[in-house]
Amino acid sequence: MSRKQPKGEWIETDTGNKVNRKANLIGTQHIMLGGKTVIMPDAMIRGDLARTATSAAGGPPGSNTAVFIGRYCFLSKGCCLRPPGRIYKGAFTYMPLRLGDHVFIGEGSIVQAATVGSHVHIAKDVVVGEFAIIKDYVRIMEGTIIPANMVIPSFSIVAGQPARIIGEVPEGGHEAFELRERYKSVKTNPLAAGS
Amino acid sequence: MASNKRQSILPRVQAGPKAPVNFSSSITIADTAILTGNHTINISSDSVIHPRSKLDSSGGRVTIGRRCIVHERTHVGAPGPAPPSSSASFGVLLEDYVTVEVAAVIESGETTIAEGCLIGIGARIGKGAQLGKHCTITAKSVVSPGERVPDYTVVYSNGVRRLDKRGVNDLKNKAQARQIEVLRRLIPSNPAKFKD
Numbered sequence: 208m209s210r211k212q213p214k215g216e217w218i219e220t221d222t223g224n225k226v227n228r229k230a231n232l233i234g235t236q237h238i239m240l241g242g243k244t245v246i247m248p249d250a251m252i253r254g255d256l257a258r259t260a261t262s263a264a265g266g267p268p269g270s271n272t273a274v275f276i277g278r279y280c281f282l283s284k285g286c287c288l289r290p291p292g293r294i295y296k297g298a299f300t301y302m303p304l305r306l307g308d309h310v311f312i313g314e315g316s317i318v319q320a321a322t323v324g325s326h327v328h329i330a331k332d333v334v335v336g337e338f339a340i341i342k343d344y345v346r347i348m349e350g351t352i353i354p355a356n357m358v359i360p361s362f363s364i365v366a367g368q369p370a371r372i373i374g375e376v377p378e379g380g381h382e383a384f385e386l387r388e389r390y391k392s393v394k395t396n397p398l399a400a401g402s
Numbered sequence: 403m404a405s406n407k408r409q410s411i412l413p414r415v416q417a418g419p420k421a422p423v424n425f426s427s428s429i430t431i432a433d434t435a436i437l438t439g440n441h442t443i444n445i446s447s448d449s450v451i452h453p454r455s456k457l458d459s460s461g462g463r464v465t466i467g468r469r470c471i472v473h474e475r476t477h478v479g480a481p482g483p484a485p486p487s488s489s490a491s492f493g494v495l496l497e498d499y500v501t502v503e504v505a506a507v508i509e510s511g512e513t514t515i516a517e518g519c520l521i522g523i524g525a526r527i528g529k530g531a532q533l534g535k536h537c538t539i540t541a542k543s544v545v546s547p548g549e550r551v552p553d554y555t556v557v558y559s560n561g562v563r564r565l566d567k568r569g570v571n572d573l574k575n576k577a578q579a580r581q582i583e584v585l586r587r588l589i590p591s592n593p594a595k596f597k598d
Contacts, residue, residue: 233434233453234588251454251474259584287475287504292581299580301588317504317523334523334541352541352559368542368559 216248217395225395230282237273241280241308245393250282253289256301273301277308277325279386285315291337291355307343309386320353324361326384344376344384421459423596430582430591437596439464439479441493446470450585455502461510462493467517469578470500471585478502479510482529482547490530499575506539509547516553518571525559536571 218226222242229248232238234255246252257273273290282288292301304318307325312318314331324343329335333347336355341347345359348366359365364374418438425431429445432453437443439459445451449470457464457472458479472478479493493510497517502508506521511529518536521527525539528547533539535553543559545551554566 231454253474255453255588257588259587289474289504292584294577294580299577299584301584315505332524336541350542 217393219395223390225390225393234273237271239272239275241275241277243278243387243390244276244280244282245390246282247284247286249285251285251287251289252282253287256290256292258290258302259298259300271303273303275303275305277306277310279308279390280306280310280312281386281389282312283314283316283331286312287317288312289317289319291319291321293338302338309384311384311386311389313349319355326381328384344381346376346384348373418458418460420596420598421457422598425593425597429593430586430589431593431596432589433592433595435596439493446498448579448582450582450589452476452585452589458510459493462490462512464494464510465492466496467498467500469498469575469582470496470502471578471582472496472502473504473506475505476502477507480507482509482511499578501578503541511547518574536566536574538566 216228224240224242224244226246227248230246231251233253237254237257238252252274254273258271274288288304290301290304302321306323309326310323311328313329316329316331316333318335319337320335320339320341323341326344327341329347330349332349333351335353338356339353340358342359342361344362346364351366351370352368353370362376363372366373419440421437421439421443423437424442424444426447428447429449431451434453435451436456441459441463443457443459444465446468448468449466451472452474454474455472455476461479461481464479490511492512494508495514499518500515502521503523505524508527509529513527513530514532516533516535519533520538522539522541524542526544528545530548531545532550534551537551538556540558543557556564556566
């Protein structure tokens, strides 16, 4: 952590994802990035925990992606995305973790949700328990602990240990969830990096 | 990319002394786990050590029992806030079927975690604490140094405690065994890296 950040540490993919070289992506073949996603240093994605139980319908090959991430997501420093796991039909298996678009994940937050909708703001030091489902336009305050299997409806503001819905996103407060500007503010060009 | 990344972190890994290890042949330990310290690290059969977990034996011996799961970013054997006393006969003892969740910290200094405990996400177990059998420490809870937690206690992060009377220990152990089976397939193991 204390090491000085050398410049020019970003990888920009064809679809506009900005991935820091210090990010910790494990099992990259099971991670799907929708594009324009920023992954900050020390963020961790456990793509290696892919689904092992094959569905009865026998899905198409290559469908065992562990982590789906939509567009314009922002994964802050030290956050961790890991697919949830449980006993399913007598065998233990990990299930995919899906993130919608414009999802912000704060520093040090650990997300083991089943689904996170679009336009979700997760502040720092949040724990999202296994198989939680977070719908669209949800704001999760700092230090919240969301228990396993909790379902959070759209437009909620959530806080507390354990998490409770403490309010609603006000009328017209939806623009605050836009992450396009944030995406643009991350400069991958070493000369332009100001911060 | 993976090999690139690994090389860039190598200096940090070697910052501490390489710990002497004693592995069972059936463990699964990820390549990027960090084992450091000058005392022995024992890991018994079927245990799984996730990538980027840190086992630190500089404050005393670290022993991990059978069928334990140590998740990523954990720090087992962390130095406590007080200066380490040299009188501790061992650092950390995890008995069988213990799960240490993501980013949990277990301080070193005769800290004992008994069979079947679950240390939740981001929890902190103080130096010299003794957890009884089948305790559940929920996310971000703190067990203070030297504390004795009775068997079957559930510790919540707001300080509330209760007893777990579900009586599902056998089922929990079975589930743990199943999970280990899967993890063994998913996590490439490289115990040779940590041996001399």
